[in-house]
Amino acid sequence: MMRLFPLLTGFFFLLACQPSGTLYKDAICIEHISTIDPTQGLQADQTVILKNGKIHAIGSSSDIVLSPDNTIIDGTGKYLIPGLWDAHVHFAYMEELASRMFDLFLLHGITSVRDTGGEIDFVKKWKDKALANPTEAPRVMIAGPLLDGIPNVYDGSDPGHPPLSVGLKSVEEVAAEVEELDRVGVDLLKAYEMLTPEQFATITRLGKAKGLKVTGHVPLSMDVISASNAGLNSMEHMRNLELSCATNSDELLKRRQTLLFEGKGDPGAILRSRIHQAQRQIAVENYSEEKAEEVLSVLRENETWQIPTLALNTGFVKKPFAKPEFQTSFAYLPDSTELKWKENIKAFGERAVSPFRKAYADWTFAMVGKIHESGIDIMAGTDCPIFFLTPGRSLHEELAVLVQAGLTPLEAIKAATLNPARYFGMETELGSIQTGMWADLVILNSNPLEAIENTTDIEAVVKQGAYYDRQKLEEIRARLDQDNSY
Numbered sequence: 001m002m003r004l005f006p007l008l009t010g011f012f013f014l015l016a017c018q019p020s021g022t023l024y025k026d027a028i029c030i031e032h033i034s035t036i037d038p039t040q041g042l043q044a045d046q047t048v049i050l051k052n053g054k055i056h057a058i059g060s061s062s063d064i065v066l067s068p069d070n071t072i073i074d075g076t077g078k079y080l081i082p083g084l085w086d087a088h089v090h091f092a093y094m095e096e097l098a099s100r101m102f103d104l105f106l107l108h109g110i111t112s113v114r115d116t117g118g119e120i121d122f123v124k125k126w127k128d129k130a131l132a133n134p135t136e137a138p139r140v141m142i143a144g145p146l147l148d149g150i151p152n153v154y155d156g157s158d159p160g161h162p163p164l165s166v167g168l169k170s171v172e173e174v175a176a177e178v179e180e181l182d183r184v185g186v187d188l189l190k191a192y193e194m195l196t197p198e199q200f201a202t203i204t205r206l207g208k209a210k211g212l213k214v215t216g217h218v219p220l221s222m223d224v225i226s227a228s229n230a231g232l233n234s235m236e237h238m239r240n241l242e243l244s245c246a247t248n249s250d251e252l253l254k255r256r257q258t259l260l261f262e263g264k265g266d267p268g269a270i271l272r273s274r275i276h277q278a279q280r281q282i283a284v285e286n287y288s289e290e291k292a293e294e295v296l297s298v299l300r301e302n303e304t305w306q307i308p309t310l311a312l313n314t315g316f317v318k319k320p321f322a323k324p325e326f327q328t329s330f331a332y333l334p335d336s337t338e339l340k341w342k343e344n345i346k347a348f349g350e351r352a353v354s355p356f357r358k359a360y361a362d363w364t365f366a367m368v369g370k371i372h373e374s375g376i377d378i379m380a381g382t383d384c385p386i387f388f389l390t391p392g393r394s395l396h397e398e399l400a401v402l403v404q405a406g407l408t409p410l411e412a413i414k415a416a417t418l419n420p421a422r423y424f425g426m427e428t429e430l431g432s433i434q435t436g437m438w439a440d441l442v443i444l445n446s447n448p449l450e451a452i453e454n455t456t457d458i459e460a461v462v463k464q465g466a467y468y469d470r471q472k473l474e475e476i477r478a479r480l481d482q483d484n485s486y
Contacts (some may be wrong), residue, residue, distance in 0.1 A: 023064040027051035033075025038414035053465035083111030083440030085420035088381025102137045108392030109442035112139040132219025135466035141187040151268035157226035191216035204231030234305035246286040250445035296374045307381040310401045317361040329393035332480035369406035378434040380416035409452040439465040
């Protein structure tokens, strides 16, 4: 026994020195972090295990004891949110920016995007590239071209109206185009403003039959209630909503239909602008709370979601692109684009804001608040890169103005995470911090529930399990800053 005692003592000493806790092989373990889930809110001191591109486990750091042999990231004092969506982007609006947009999105914590209009071969290329590189690119959902009538608005006639749309002469042409887009593999359809009611109804009918959501602008030939009842699943920019919320909305509709007939030989962009200029101010000046409630009740009943693009809609007044902190994002654009944008912004800033621009911005803010209070679902989208909105950075501006319009910071985060996932029926895969979800996540240094602007304070981004720490994010910045050729 005397000889055995030293051996036993040594054995138990070595056993006590072995690493304790669970070892998660080939995993990333983030411990002592505060998670912010869109439905559960803030949960302090959590440990999140990422493995095989997904959230493998999650729980209190006191319950999940880690072996020191794990790959461990200390999340003390940091906050974890789901990866963000920009639910309204255009890869094809400025083709010279398209090759930079993946990096710009990931750099700003955007792990999924919804492209809402562009030539099908061009936007499909980016969707396919994203599918082939799921840890290096945001998820890309596409609509293909805007489905428009004759004359079509985005016909390529000028730089402000590149060829994002197809002009369709008949119901038969609409049906053929939808069939082709479905064959190619779009994720949704987008209807536009110059469609006839019959063409619009064909899009919504075929979209429903094929399991494709239909989003878009309410056609000028229709009112909002008719478009929603016909099957419009979501509205972009609240476009033409004001025309249906006026006491004289029926009169305005009849006049629009006359203007459309009289101007059918004009370019689409000019005709649309003419109608907006003739009716938008009149509609806002004749706004009716009673009529608005009638319209919103239909949108709520039909579950016609809203993508307000509020930063865009109020841009003439709030001018987010003029802020020095926003313009730092211009450094990652091609030099020629940065110079052009800054010159145009300077000239833009010298213009006086008209009383109606101010009134329309106020109306827009108020309407987003009413939409939210009515229980209509909202998604966060920007329309980048239109109107000097840098891809990636502009989504954070959208979150800020949504909060100004009445959403809580958690509700704004939900509009950019869980809601887009629900829209596409992907809520069991994305949008929440739950076991089994894809590991699309953003680590923040500051609490966004205290100030939504803290979503810009990014420490790391996770795309389908790939961890982009501060060093890797700096490498993306350097690549964008140094290479002006792509």
